[in-house]
Amino acid sequence: MQTPVVMFVFNRPDLTRRTLAAIRAAKPERLFVIADGPRAGNDDDARLCAQVRALFDEVDWGCEVLPRFAETNRGLDPNIEAGIDWVFSQVDEAIFLEDDCIADPTFFVYCEELLERYRDDKRVWLISGDTHEVPESYFGDLSYDFATWASIWGWASWADRWQAHRRLFDREHVPVDQPGRLVPPHRAVPAPPHPDALVSEAGRRHFTKVAYDADPTSYFWDHHWWVTIINQNGLSAVPRHNLIENDGYGEGATNVRAQKESIPARPLELPLRHPAAVERNRKVEEELELIMVRTDSWISRVARAIIRPLWLRAIVRKIITQPVIWRVVRRLLNR
Incomplete structure (x- = not known):
């Protein structure tokens, strides 16, 4: 596989091993590894980070491994944002996986084909797995369709799109040898949602709040990436079913604390069936917006503050996502 693959890793060797095994099956020619460093005074971190990094000494196919190993803990946003900047200073396009995103083999086929197909179509910013x-x-007989925002649990993009985002979202992080300070999000110009980008009132409220929130702890790097795409009225490709198994839930996770079973990845039928037009699927878009509000809006944050045990959150989630109840919740969210 000629498209470079990028892995973000930290201190979870078992998950890293599973994700690396999926990458091994695809055999990319170049593998970028962006590793955060151990937290100060945390002996477990030091041991586990060393175990994670040692896994890349075992790469056994014809592959150039390009490491970016932080000596100290930079934190999630600085490690990922600066890491993507570093990757896209060297290559024009790439596929990205965090350590807990275990890809079906067809994910790589799908990403490579769409990276080539939409390389010159600047309406498309993100390819999601x-x-x-x-x-x-909602996808009919298509292999994928377009929405405004889409998940970054396995994704691909082009350097020019990411660099356009960073010109607008020009936050700089402290140097690698000065960890520990959170830098507030900063934009060169305001980035309200484009009037044509979102289809639900709940989605507009949520992403408007993200666009103007100056608290560095409120939203992670991915939300700011989405805000740029939404502001530019961009599009993201969304597959008809999951090509990524996210196995990083629970106590060890950095930003996804839940107790739930991961959804297995399934292969896409090949050859891919492409949409006839590059345009937003309103059903897919609305569902994604309301799922975002359900999982990461101020309402959900208040609910998580009240419902502390992960097992109880899992029960509430199962209730809410029952089809009949979810239809009612969708209407309430969208008021």
């Missing part, structure tokens, strides 16, 4: 459980029926 995860649907967040959008109903498959």
Whole structure:
């Protein structure tokens, strides 16, 4: 596989081993490894980070491994944002996986084909490997369709799109040898949602709040990436079903603390069936917007603050996502 693959890793060797095994099956010619460093005074981190990094000494196919190993802990946003900047200073396009994103083999085929197909179509900013459980029926007989925002649990993009984002979202992080300070999000110009980008009132409220929130702890790097895409009225490709198994839930996770079973990845039928037009699928878009509000809006944050045990959150989630109840919740969210 000629498209470079990028892995973000930290201190979870078992998950890293599973994700690396999926990458091994695809055999990319170049593998970028962006590793955060151990937290100060944390002996477990030091041991586990060393175990993770040692895994890349075992790469056994014809592959150039390009490491970016932080000596100290930079934190999630600085490690990922600066890491993507570093990758896209060297290559024109890439596929990205975090350590807990285990890809089906067809994920790499799908990404490579769409990277080539939409390389010169500047309407398309992001290629996602995860649907967040959008109903498959919304895609008809297509292999994928377009929405505004899409998951970054396995994704691909082009250097020019990311660099356009960074010109607008020009936050700089402290140097690698000065860890520990969170830098507030900063934009060169305001980035309200484009009037044509979102289809639900709940989605507009949520992403407007993200666009103007100056608290560095409120939203991670991915939300700011999405805000740029939404502001530019861009599009993201979404597969008809999950091509990524996210196995990083629970106590060890950095930003996804839940107790739930991962959804297995499934292969896409090949050859891919492409949409006839590059345009937003309103059903897919609305569902993704309301799923975002359900999982990461101020409402969900208040609910998580009240419901502390992960097992109880899992029960509430199972209740809410029952089809009949979810239809009612969708209407309430969209008021």
